[in-house]
Amino acid sequence: MNSSHPAPRRHANDWAALKSPLRRFLDACHADFSVETGGAVANYIPELGKADPNHFGISLATIDGYVYEVGDSREPFTIQSMSKPFVFALALDTLGADHVESAIGVEPSGDPFNSIRLDANNHPFNPMVNAGAIACSALIREAEGDGAFEYIRQALGRFAGRELGVDEAVFASESATGDRNRAIAYMLRNSGVIKDDVSKVLEVYFRQCSVLVTARDSAVMAATLANHGINPVTGEQVVTPYAVSRTLSVMTSSGMYDYAGEWIYRVGIPAKSGVGGGILAALPARLGLGSYSPRLDSHGNSVRGIKVCEALSAHYDLHMLNRSEDAHNIIADYDIGKSASRRSRRPHEQKILASHHRDVRIIELVGTLTFSNVDYVSRQLAEKPRPHFIIFDLRRVASVTRAGARLLAEGFRELAHFNVTAILSGTKRSSPEWKIVAEWTDTLSNVRNFPLLDDAIEWAEDQIVYRHGGAIEAVEMTELSEQPLLAGLGAEELAQLASLGTIRTYHAGEKIIATTEPATSLYFLRSGVVHVTLPGGIRLATIAAGMPFGEMALLEGHRSADVVADQSVTALEVLLADFERFREQHPRAGERIMRNLAQMLADRLIAANSKVNLLTAT
Numbered sequence: 320m321n322s323s324h325p326a327p328r329r330h331a332n333d334w335a336a337l338k339s340p341l342r343r344f345l346d347a348c349h350a351d352f353s354v355e356t357g358g359a360v361a362n363y364i365p366e367l368g369k370a371d372p373n374h375f376g377i378s379l380a381t382i383d384g385y386v387y388e389v390g391d392s393r394e395p396f397t398i399q400s401m402s403k404p405f406v407f408a409l410a411l412d413t414l415g416a417d418h419v420e421s422a423i424g425v426e427p428s429g430d431p432f433n434s435i436r437l438d439a440n441n442h443p444f445n446p447m448v449n450a451g452a453i454a455c456s457a458l459i460r461e462a463e464g465d466g467a468f469e470y471i472r473q474a475l476g477r478f479a480g481r482e483l484g485v486d487e488a489v490f491a492s493e494s495a496t497g498d499r500n501r502a503i504a505y506m507l508r509n510s511g512v513i514k515d516d517v518s519k520v521l522e523v524y525f526r527q528c529s530v531l532v533t534a535r536d537s538a539v540m541a542a543t544l545a546n547h548g549i550n551p552v553t554g555e556q557v558v559t560p561y562a563v564s565r566t567l568s569v570m571t572s573s574g575m576y577d578y579a580g581e582w583i584y585r586v587g588i589p590a591k592s593g594v595g596g597g598i599l600a601a602l603p604a605r606l607g608l609g610s611y612s613p614r615l616d617s618h619g620n621s622v623r624g625i626k627v628c629e630a631l632s633a634h635y636d637l638h639m640l641n642r643s644e645d646a647h648n649i650i651a652d653y654d655i656g657k658s659a660s661r662r663s664r665r666p667h668e669q670k671i672l673a674s675h676h677r678d679v680r681i682i683e684l685v686g687t688l689t690f691s692n693v694d695y696v697s698r699q700l701a702e703k704p705r706p707h708f709i710i711f712d713l714r715r716v717a718s719v720t721r722a723g724a725r726l727l728a729e730g731f732r733e734l735a736h737f738n739v740t741a742i743l744s745g746t747k748r749s750s751p752e753w754k755i756v757a758e759w760t761d762t763l764s765n766v767r768n769f770p771l772l773d774d775a776i777e778w779a780e781d782q783i784v785y786r787h788g789g790a791i792e793a794v795e796m797t798e799l800s801e802q803p804l805l806a807g808l809g810a811e812e813l814a815q816l817a818s819l820g821t822i823r824t825y826h827a828g829e830k831i832i833a834t835t836e837p838a839t840s841l842y843f844l845r846s847g848v849v850h851v852t853l854p855g856g857i858r859l860a861t862i863a864a865g866m867p868f869g870e871m872a873l874l875e876g877h878r879s880a881d882v883v884a885d886q887s888v889t890a891l892e893v894l895l896a897d898f899e900r901f902r903e904q905h906p907r908a909g910e911r912i913m914r915n916l917a918q919m920l921a922d923r924l925i926a927a928n929s930k931v932n933l934l935t936a937t
């Protein structure tokens with residue numbers, strides 16, 4: 320196999336001709352191995368002998384649900400033994416692991432697929448050889464009775480992401496000639512593994528082997544196994560992660576029959592072949608491969624299919640035991656001194672937060688939370704003084720493994736001993752992995768969840784303010800003298816200003832200022848809380864009693880954001896025209912106010928800059 324595939328020269332402007340390297344690789348595999356004509360089409364099932372030996376299709380499904388296809392990737396063929404892993408997984412989920420595992424072993428037999436030999440307990444060696452697969456079909460019949468085949472067909476369809484049909488001619492052909500399988504089934508009945516009518520069990524087995532799939536279907540089915548049971552194209556959870564890991568185990572040890580040891584040594588990807596000419600390979604967390612080429616080697620494995628798998632594994636170094644991972648997944652680690660919430664704080668609150676900013680630590684994580692990553696994070700916690708709150712910013716975390724979730728929950732429990740509250744923000748709680756985290760952390764009282772980072776920071780700030788004596792309830796009435804915009808004004812000037820304005824009350828949810836309206840007044844919030852939001856609903860700031868809003872009217876003619884009352888609110892509204900007159904009459908106070916405004920804007924700019932720094936300095 321050519322290891323470098325130079326792209327054909329094309330006009331550089333022909334951007335539409337851009338191909339992903341993986342597609343080029345698969346195209347090259349198809350071209351290189353099409354000339355391979357070794358092996359022979361199976362004919363012990365007479366109908367299979369009719370397959371066109373030249374058919375050759377390759378498909379690769381990624382775990383993000385993209386499907387590459389090359390050659391005869393839509394050519395239907397019978398699934399045959401490639402059905403075995405899926406029916407085994409289905410049996411595990413349908414009958415329970417104990418039941419299935421007590422009837423069928425998991426040891427490689429070292430024998431060909433159709434061996435008439437049982438293990439020392441008179442059970443099939445494993446579910447990947449005919450004896451084990453026939454036992455599996457019998458188990459499904461135990462659970463589903465005459466509906467067993469339909470139950471299997473529908474499950475296979477969920478793995479493939481589409482409804483699958485049956486090749487009746489192949490079914491009839493195998494039923495008529497499958498005496499060896501009949502012998503195996505009688506032997507299983509003799510040893511008590513099958514209790515049912517042998518011919519009914521075999522009907523299920525032969526039908527299941529005659530289900531029609533394509534290389535594309537096989538790739539998606541394999542990718543479902545690679546994606547812990549979730550079909551990456553349809554998003555459906557087809558089988559449980561337990562069934563998946565056990566199925567991949569037996570594919571690893573026995574999927575390629577008496578070639579299994581060699582296979583896992585050289586290729587290192589769990590796989591399953593069928594005498595119809597298909598091979599599917601499932602590399603966990605990476606991809607599913609399906610190939611179709613009916614010429615088989617002496618083990619009953621597709622010659623070209625094996626070559627494709629070998630080439631893919633070698634070229635991209637995909638052997639499943641060759642893995643490494645970066646444990647360093649912290650991309651930012653700071654405290655609220657660097658990035659405060661969007662709530663505008665009153666001066667005494669600001670003072671408290673400024674001297675206790677180390678009490679709220681924010682750790683931003685990226686990628687997947689794995690065993691290694693969460694362990695790394697948990698060791699970093701001790702590297703800084705103990706905060707009271709640790710916010711884990713998980714916006715850039717796509718998923719968490721079970722091991723990661725477990726370590727995370729254990730870490731939170733550890734933090735509880737030190738009275739540290741863990742706050743999760745930015746989690747996608749709908750995914751199955753996050754449900755695990757939630758399950759383990761819901762019982763802990765020191766774990767909180769805020770979908771938005773800013774809400775998390777604001778909540779933690781409130782706790783700090785509260786602990787240090789600052790009231791956080793905004794129901795109390797505040798005086799004009801507390802307004803930072805009016806700092807430095809004398810009592811008379813304040814009284815004069817108060818007499819110019821009108822006290823307004825607003826109910827929760829009421830819009831006080833609307834974007835694009837002319838800015839004709841400014842407000843001093845006396846009680847309650849308002850939110851400044853962009854029309855899309857994005858919150859820019861929270862403003863509590865004692866602070867001004869709409870003060871940008873002093874600089875801008877129109878409103879650039881909405882202001883909405885968060886609860887019932889009272890505010891002093893001062894018309895801009897009156898305010899200007901006041902400034903003319905009291906030039907000293909007027910200058911003072913403009914200087915205060917400049918200070919407030921400068922503070923906001925500094926806060927915004929440090930947020931930008933956080934984003935770029937990582």
Ligand code: GLN
Nearest residue numbers: 399400432449528593594
């Ligand atoms: N139906 C076939 C048989 O039992 C399946 C064998 C296979 O694909 N290896 O002989």
